[in-house]
Amino acid sequence: MREIEDFTLIGKTILRREDSYLLRGKAQFLDDLPEPRGLIHLAFVLSPHASAEILAIDTAAARALPGVIDVLTGEDLAADVPPYAPVIELAGYRGVARPVVARGRVRHVGEYVAVILAESPYAAQDALDLVGVEYEPLPAVATIADGLAPGAPVVHEALGDNVIFRTRFATEGFEARFAAGEVVLEEEFSLGRVTGVMIEPRGCMAWPDPIATGITLWTSTQIPHIVRTAIAEHLGMAEANLRVVTPAVGGGFGTKCHLYPDEILVVALARRYGRAVKWVQDRREDLLTNVHAREHVLRLRVAVGRDGVIAAADLDVRTNCGAYPNHPFSPTLEATAAVRMMPGPYRIRAYRYEAASVLTHTAPTGAYRGTGQPSAFLAIEGMMDRIGRRLGLDPAEVRRRNVVRPEDFPYVNVVGVRYDTGSYLPSLERGLEMIGYDAFRRAQPADRLVDGRYRGIGICNYTEVSGTGAPGWRVRGFARMPGFDSSRVVVEPDGRVAVYVSQADAGQGHFTTFAQIAADRLGVAWEDVTVIEGDTAKTPYGTGTFASRGSVVGGGSVIRGSAKVGEKIRRIAGYMLGCEPSRLALGGGRVFDRDDPGRGLTLREVAETAYSMNNLPLPQGEEHGLEATDYYDPPMVTMANGTHVVEVAVDPDDGRVEILRYAVVHDCGRVINPKIVAGQVHGATVQGIGEALMEEIVYDGGGQHLNASLLDYLIPTAMDAPDLALGHIETPSIDTVAGIKGAAEGGLTGAVPAIANAVGDALAGLGVSITRVPLRPSTIVGLIAAARAARAGAA
Amino acid sequence: MSRARVTVRLTVNGRAYVREVEPRYLLADFLRHELGLTGTHIGCEHGVCGACTVLIDGKTGRSCLQFAAALDGASITTVEGIAGEGPLHPVQEAFHEAHALQCGYCTPGFLMTTIEFLAANPDPTRDQIRQALTNNMCRCTGYLNIIEAVEDAARRLRAQEGGA
Amino acid sequence: MKPAAFAYHRPASLEEALSLLAVHGAEARVLSGGQSLVPLMNMRILSPAVLIDINRCRELAYIRREGGMIACGALARQGEAEASGLVAATLPLLASALPHVGVRASRNFGTLCGSLAHADPLAELPSVAAALEARFVIASARGRREVGAEAFFVSALTNCIEPDEMLAEVRFPVAAAGARTAFLEVANRGHGFAVAGVAATLEVDAAGRCAGVRLAAMGAGDTTVRLAAAEALIEDEGLSAAAIAAAGEAARAAVEPTADVHASAEYRAGLIGVLVGRALRAMAAAGPR
Incomplete structure (x- = not known):
C-alpha cells in the first residue's frame, strides 16, 4: 500500500459524537x-x-x-x-x-x-x-481431564469420544533441534474459565x-x-x-x-x-449460556542454551469447548489461536505443537477479547521468567536475547504468520524504563520482603494479531468468515458525505473515527460526515467488529472508498473547470487547483453536476451519482505489539495482590484517534486484571454452574483499576492501508501474564510457582502454604 | 397470586405521573416501559451492576430493586432529567471530554452516582472517587477515564459554585 | 428475572404491620429497604405471597440514644447511620463497618434491621452486632421480646423471628469512654463481597491494660461467630505480641467456615486468625479516642 502522509484529521483526538445521545439517555439499545x-x-x-x-x-x-x-x-x-x-x-x-x-x-x-x-x-x-x-x-463431565478420562461419558455419542478437534504441527528436524538445547524446562499453565460480562446482556x-x-x-x-x-x-x-x-x-x-x-x-x-x-437476556442467562472462554491448559517445554536463547519449543494445548461448537468459530478458534501465537515476539524457529478441544457438559466456549493470546503469553512469558531463574539471568535480559529484533522485519514466524512491522525491543526497553526496572532490581531485597509484603515485577511482551483478512481465516478453516470489510462512501447532492460501513459498533467509537477518516480523505468538515453501520440493508457486506479489526479493515475500507470517490470528484470537477483532474486537490469542502487554490468548486457544486441538478454535462462515459463502494481484504494479519510491566506487593498472610505501579507500552501502528486508543488500552488492561486476579466461572465436577450472578462472578470495580502509565509507540504497518493496526485486545493479553509473572517474581524466593490464573487471595495463601510445607518436608 | 393493580403517583424529572400497576412492577420497568424513559438501563436485576441507578428523592438507588408502587409520592430523576433538552450538565460534559464512556450502557448510572457524590464531596481525592464509583460497574473503560471525568466534573462544579 | 406477583400491604403504623403479620404470617415478608429481599424475589429464590411494606411506619425511622443504648428502628437506613454524628460518636465500630456494607445506592435504602434479619454470615452488620452485644427487639401482635446475637442468628439466612414477628429495633450499647475498635475484611477484589472479616472492640483501663475485648467474625461459619477463646486469651494475658499471636491462632482454630466459589474453608479460617491479629495490634497501638 502506498504511503499516505498528508493526514489532517487522522491521528487527532476528536471527542466522540455518539456521546451526546448516550449521555442524555437517548441511545437505543435493544430493549430501548x-x-x-x-x-x-x-x-x-x-x-x-x-x-x-x-x-x-x-x-x-x-x-x-x-x-x-x-x-x-x-x-x-x-x-x-x-x-x-x-x-x-x-x-x-x-x-x-x-x-x-x-x-x-x-x-x-x-x-x-x-x-x-x-x-x-x-x-x-x-x-x-x-x-x-x-x-x-x-453422568456428566465438566473438566478437560474428566472429558479425556478413559470411559468418560461422551457428550456427543456420534463422535465416540470427547475430542472434537485435534491438530499437530512440527518443524522439520524438530527433535534434533530440541535435543541440541543445553537446558530443558517444562511447565503446565492454565487459565480459569471467564466470560465477557457486557453490561448489556x-x-x-x-x-x-x-x-x-x-x-x-x-x-x-x-x-x-x-x-x-x-x-x-x-x-x-x-x-x-x-x-x-x-x-x-x-x-x-x-x-x-x-x-x-x-x-x-x-x-x-x-x-x-x-x-x-x-x-x-437476563444476567443469569448471560452467565449460564453466553459463550465462556479460556479454560485452557498449556504444557510448554523449551530447550534453551546456557545463554537463555530458546532453541526449540514444544507446546501441548487443551481447551474445554463446552457441550457444543460455537458458531461461527467452532472450538478450533481458541486452540489454533493459542498454538499459532505462542511464539509471539520471540525468535522461535524449532517448534512442535499439539492442540485438542475437549467437549464437556458445560456451556459452549468461544471468542473473548484476546482469544488464545492471553493463554499463549501466560505460557511463553512465564517460561521467560523461569529461564531467567534457572540460568541466573535477569528476566528482562532473557527477553532481550530472544526477541525478534528491529532488523528482522518483516519477519515470518515459525508457523508462517508474517509480522509486518513491530517495535518489540524498543517497546520492552521503554516499558522497563517507565517502571524504573533496573533501579527496582537493584533495590529489591534478596527475600523480596518490604514492610511484610513480597514485591515483584512482571513483564509481558505481547504480539497482537489484528485485522485478520480472508487469507488469515482461510488458513484456519473458517469457511463462513469473510475476512474483508467494506464501505460505501457517498457524496450526497448537498455536498455532505454519508459513509456506510459493514461493521457494527459496540462502543469503539466508529461513528466518530470513521467520520474522521472520511473527512480527512475527502477534505470536508468532520461534522459533515455521517456514518451508518450495523444494518445489512444499508451497508455492503462484511465481517464485523471483533478480533481487533474495526479500525484496520473498516477504517482501511473507508480510506479506500473515500479515495475512489475522490477520484470521481476530481474527474467531474476537472471537466467542469476545464483542467486535468490530476491537478486537483480536496480540502476545505472544495476541490481546487493545487497551483491556483482560488480556482475550484465546492463539493456541492460538483455533486449537483453528478446528480443532474444543473444544466452541466458529465464527462464522456461518466455515470451519474457520486459514490464508491470498496471491499477491503487486508493481508493475513497485521501484528500490533506492546509490553506490560507491573509491580505488585503480595501479602503472604491474607493473600492479597496489590498493583503498585503499572506501565503499558503499546504500538498499534498508525493511530486514528489517540484518546479512543487509550480507552481501548485501559479497558482491556482492567479486564485482564479481572482475569488475572478474580474472574472465574466455576462448575462443580458434575457440571453444575456455581456462580451465575454478579454476586458470585466478580468483575473489577474502580477500586481494582490502578493508574496506568501509557507509553505510545507508532510503527505503521507496511501491509495495511495507512499502516493501521488493531488495538483492542493487547491490553488484556499483556495484563494476564504480566500480573502472573509479577506475583511469581514476588514469591519466587518462597519456592512458589505461579502457573494458573485467577490468583485470588485464597489461591495465593494456599500456594505459599504448600511451598512452605514442601520445603519443610525436604529439609 | 394477586394481580390487583395499585395506583402509583411519581414525579419523574419534575413531571407528575399517575399509573395503575401491579405491585410487583419494578421501578426500572415502570420508568422504561410505562413512561418510555429508556435511558435507565437494566444490567443485572440483582442490584450489583448499577446500570439502573436513578436518584430517588435525591439519593442513588437501584431501580431494579424498588417496586414502583412502594415509592408512591417519591420524586425520581433519571438520565433524561439531568439536562433535559438543554446544554449538557457539567458532569455530562466532563464525561464527554474525558472519553469516560465507550458503549455507554452503564453511563446513566455513573452519572447519577457522580452527581450524588460530588454534591456531598465537592473536592474529592482519587481514592475517594474510586470508592464512590464502586456504586457502578463498567466493562469498557477500565474506569480510568471515569475517574478523570469525576475529577474534572468536580472542578467544573466548584467553578460554577464559585461563579454563582 | 422478574418477581412473582404478591399481595401488597402498606401499613401506616407498627401496630398495623403487626396485625397484618398476625394474619398473613408464614406467607408474608416484610419489605423495608428491599436491598436483600428484592434480589431474591427477582431471582424467584423467594416468592412471598404477601409483602408488608413498612416504609410508611414512620415511627420506626429513628436512631436515638436511650440511656446507655443507641436504639435503631426498623426503618433506620444504613446510609443514615453512616452519616449520623450520634453513631460516629457512640458506635465507632458500626461507623467504621458501614462503608464496607454493600454500595452507596444500597446503603441509601437498606436498613440496619433488614441486613441483620437477612442473617447472611458473610455480611458485615451481624458481626458488628455480635461484637457490640447488640440487643434485637422482636415485635408481634403478641408482644415484644428481646434477644442477643447468639439467639438471633440461627443459621445462614435464618434468624429466630417467628412468622408473625418482625425485627422492630436493634439496640447497641454505647461504646465506653476510651474504647477502641477495628473492623477488617478481605474480599477477592477491592470492594464488595468479603470472604471473611473481623469486628473488634477493646476497652483499656486507666493503666492502659486490657479491660475487655470482643471479637466477632464474618465468613466464619453458618452465622457470625464470637471468638470467645481468643477474647479470653487476651483478657487473661493482655496485649503482648505473644498473646495476640496466640489469640489469632485460637480464632483460627475456633471457626468452622464453609468453602464456596470465592474461597476455601481453610483460607477463611486462616484469614480470620490473621485479621484478629491485625485488629488487636491496631487497637493496641491506637490511642484513646
Missing part, C-alpha cells in the same frame, strides 16, 4: 427500541442438569396462564428449526450440530428446553415456573414486514452480516428477505460475535406467528 404492536415476549426454560434425558415436558399449566400465547418444546420446533453448526474446513475437526431448543437430551446447565411466548415479560417469567420437565439425569427482536415476506432482526451483535447469512441459510430464507440491524450495542468483547440459538428462533417464530417476537 419502540415495541411493535402485538409483540410476543419470549422466555426460555433452562436445563437445570448438565446431562440428562428429557423424559416428558408438561406445558399445560403454563399454557393456561393468562397472558401466555404458546409454549413450545424442541419437538414442537423440530420441523421449523433444525440444529445448526459452524462451517469449518479444517483437518482434525469433527463437527456436531447444536439444537436451537433441546430435543431428547440436554448437555449443559442452561440449555434451552422450552420457550414461552407471552404478552409481557412478567407473564413469560410466571409461565416458566409452571412448565414441568421430567429428566433422567445422566444480549437480546434480539424479529419484526415481520406486514406487506412483504421480509423480516427485520434487531440483535445485539458484533456480526450482523454473518448472522444474516447463517440464519437465512439455516431457515431457507432468501437472504434479501432478512435484514439484520444492530441497535446501540452495550459492549461485545467477543461474547456477542457468535450466532446464538435465540437469534434463529425469534426469526423462525416471527415467520410462524406473523408477529414481532422479542427476547431480552
Whole structure:
C-alpha cells in the first residue's frame, strides 16, 4: 500500500459524537427500541442438569396462564428449526450440530428446553415456573481431564469420544533441534474459565414486514452480516428477505460475535406467528449460556542454551469447548489461536505443537477479547521468567536475547504468520524504563520482603494479531468468515458525505473515527460526515467488529472508498473547470487547483453536476451519482505489539495482590484517534486484571454452574483499576492501508501474564510457582502454604 | 397470586405521573416501559451492576430493586432529567471530554452516582472517587477515564459554585 | 428475572404491620429497604405471597440514644447511620463497618434491621452486632421480646423471628469512654463481597491494660461467630505480641467456615486468625479516642 502522509484529521483526538445521545439517555439499545404492536415476549426454560434425558415436558399449566400465547418444546420446533453448526474446513475437526431448543437430551446447565411466548415479560417469567420437565439425569463431565478420562461419558455419542478437534504441527528436524538445547524446562499453565460480562446482556427482536415476506432482526451483535447469512441459510430464507440491524450495542468483547440459538428462533417464530417476537437476556442467562472462554491448559517445554536463547519449543494445548461448537468459530478458534501465537515476539524457529478441544457438559466456549493470546503469553512469558531463574539471568535480559529484533522485519514466524512491522525491543526497553526496572532490581531485597509484603515485577511482551483478512481465516478453516470489510462512501447532492460501513459498533467509537477518516480523505468538515453501520440493508457486506479489526479493515475500507470517490470528484470537477483532474486537490469542502487554490468548486457544486441538478454535462462515459463502494481484504494479519510491566506487593498472610505501579507500552501502528486508543488500552488492561486476579466461572465436577450472578462472578470495580502509565509507540504497518493496526485486545493479553509473572517474581524466593490464573487471595495463601510445607518436608 | 393493580403517583424529572400497576412492577420497568424513559438501563436485576441507578428523592438507588408502587409520592430523576433538552450538565460534559464512556450502557448510572457524590464531596481525592464509583460497574473503560471525568466534573462544579 | 406477583400491604403504623403479620404470617415478608429481599424475589429464590411494606411506619425511622443504648428502628437506613454524628460518636465500630456494607445506592435504602434479619454470615452488620452485644427487639401482635446475637442468628439466612414477628429495633450499647475498635475484611477484589472479616472492640483501663475485648467474625461459619477463646486469651494475658499471636491462632482454630466459589474453608479460617491479629495490634497501638 502506498504511503499516505498528508493526514489532517487522522491521528487527532476528536471527542466522540455518539456521546451526546448516550449521555442524555437517548441511545437505543435493544430493549430501548419502540415495541411493535402485538409483540410476543419470549422466555426460555433452562436445563437445570448438565446431562440428562428429557423424559416428558408438561406445558399445560403454563399454557393456561393468562397472558401466555404458546409454549413450545424442541419437538414442537423440530420441523421449523433444525440444529445448526459452524462451517469449518479444517483437518482434525469433527463437527456436531447444536439444537436451537433441546430435543431428547440436554448437555449443559442452561440449555434451552422450552420457550414461552407471552404478552409481557412478567407473564413469560410466571409461565416458566409452571412448565414441568421430567429428566433422567445422566453422568456428566465438566473438566478437560474428566472429558479425556478413559470411559468418560461422551457428550456427543456420534463422535465416540470427547475430542472434537485435534491438530499437530512440527518443524522439520524438530527433535534434533530440541535435543541440541543445553537446558530443558517444562511447565503446565492454565487459565480459569471467564466470560465477557457486557453490561448489556444480549437480546434480539424479529419484526415481520406486514406487506412483504421480509423480516427485520434487531440483535445485539458484533456480526450482523454473518448472522444474516447463517440464519437465512439455516431457515431457507432468501437472504434479501432478512435484514439484520444492530441497535446501540452495550459492549461485545467477543461474547456477542457468535450466532446464538435465540437469534434463529425469534426469526423462525416471527415467520410462524406473523408477529414481532422479542427476547431480552437476563444476567443469569448471560452467565449460564453466553459463550465462556479460556479454560485452557498449556504444557510448554523449551530447550534453551546456557545463554537463555530458546532453541526449540514444544507446546501441548487443551481447551474445554463446552457441550457444543460455537458458531461461527467452532472450538478450533481458541486452540489454533493459542498454538499459532505462542511464539509471539520471540525468535522461535524449532517448534512442535499439539492442540485438542475437549467437549464437556458445560456451556459452549468461544471468542473473548484476546482469544488464545492471553493463554499463549501466560505460557511463553512465564517460561521467560523461569529461564531467567534457572540460568541466573535477569528476566528482562532473557527477553532481550530472544526477541525478534528491529532488523528482522518483516519477519515470518515459525508457523508462517508474517509480522509486518513491530517495535518489540524498543517497546520492552521503554516499558522497563517507565517502571524504573533496573533501579527496582537493584533495590529489591534478596527475600523480596518490604514492610511484610513480597514485591515483584512482571513483564509481558505481547504480539497482537489484528485485522485478520480472508487469507488469515482461510488458513484456519473458517469457511463462513469473510475476512474483508467494506464501505460505501457517498457524496450526497448537498455536498455532505454519508459513509456506510459493514461493521457494527459496540462502543469503539466508529461513528466518530470513521467520520474522521472520511473527512480527512475527502477534505470536508468532520461534522459533515455521517456514518451508518450495523444494518445489512444499508451497508455492503462484511465481517464485523471483533478480533481487533474495526479500525484496520473498516477504517482501511473507508480510506479506500473515500479515495475512489475522490477520484470521481476530481474527474467531474476537472471537466467542469476545464483542467486535468490530476491537478486537483480536496480540502476545505472544495476541490481546487493545487497551483491556483482560488480556482475550484465546492463539493456541492460538483455533486449537483453528478446528480443532474444543473444544466452541466458529465464527462464522456461518466455515470451519474457520486459514490464508491470498496471491499477491503487486508493481508493475513497485521501484528500490533506492546509490553506490560507491573509491580505488585503480595501479602503472604491474607493473600492479597496489590498493583503498585503499572506501565503499558503499546504500538498499534498508525493511530486514528489517540484518546479512543487509550480507552481501548485501559479497558482491556482492567479486564485482564479481572482475569488475572478474580474472574472465574466455576462448575462443580458434575457440571453444575456455581456462580451465575454478579454476586458470585466478580468483575473489577474502580477500586481494582490502578493508574496506568501509557507509553505510545507508532510503527505503521507496511501491509495495511495507512499502516493501521488493531488495538483492542493487547491490553488484556499483556495484563494476564504480566500480573502472573509479577506475583511469581514476588514469591519466587518462597519456592512458589505461579502457573494458573485467577490468583485470588485464597489461591495465593494456599500456594505459599504448600511451598512452605514442601520445603519443610525436604529439609 | 394477586394481580390487583395499585395506583402509583411519581414525579419523574419534575413531571407528575399517575399509573395503575401491579405491585410487583419494578421501578426500572415502570420508568422504561410505562413512561418510555429508556435511558435507565437494566444490567443485572440483582442490584450489583448499577446500570439502573436513578436518584430517588435525591439519593442513588437501584431501580431494579424498588417496586414502583412502594415509592408512591417519591420524586425520581433519571438520565433524561439531568439536562433535559438543554446544554449538557457539567458532569455530562466532563464525561464527554474525558472519553469516560465507550458503549455507554452503564453511563446513566455513573452519572447519577457522580452527581450524588460530588454534591456531598465537592473536592474529592482519587481514592475517594474510586470508592464512590464502586456504586457502578463498567466493562469498557477500565474506569480510568471515569475517574478523570469525576475529577474534572468536580472542578467544573466548584467553578460554577464559585461563579454563582 | 422478574418477581412473582404478591399481595401488597402498606401499613401506616407498627401496630398495623403487626396485625397484618398476625394474619398473613408464614406467607408474608416484610419489605423495608428491599436491598436483600428484592434480589431474591427477582431471582424467584423467594416468592412471598404477601409483602408488608413498612416504609410508611414512620415511627420506626429513628436512631436515638436511650440511656446507655443507641436504639435503631426498623426503618433506620444504613446510609443514615453512616452519616449520623450520634453513631460516629457512640458506635465507632458500626461507623467504621458501614462503608464496607454493600454500595452507596444500597446503603441509601437498606436498613440496619433488614441486613441483620437477612442473617447472611458473610455480611458485615451481624458481626458488628455480635461484637457490640447488640440487643434485637422482636415485635408481634403478641408482644415484644428481646434477644442477643447468639439467639438471633440461627443459621445462614435464618434468624429466630417467628412468622408473625418482625425485627422492630436493634439496640447497641454505647461504646465506653476510651474504647477502641477495628473492623477488617478481605474480599477477592477491592470492594464488595468479603470472604471473611473481623469486628473488634477493646476497652483499656486507666493503666492502659486490657479491660475487655470482643471479637466477632464474618465468613466464619453458618452465622457470625464470637471468638470467645481468643477474647479470653487476651483478657487473661493482655496485649503482648505473644498473646495476640496466640489469640489469632485460637480464632483460627475456633471457626468452622464453609468453602464456596470465592474461597476455601481453610483460607477463611486462616484469614480470620490473621485479621484478629491485625485488629488487636491496631487497637493496641491506637490511642484513646
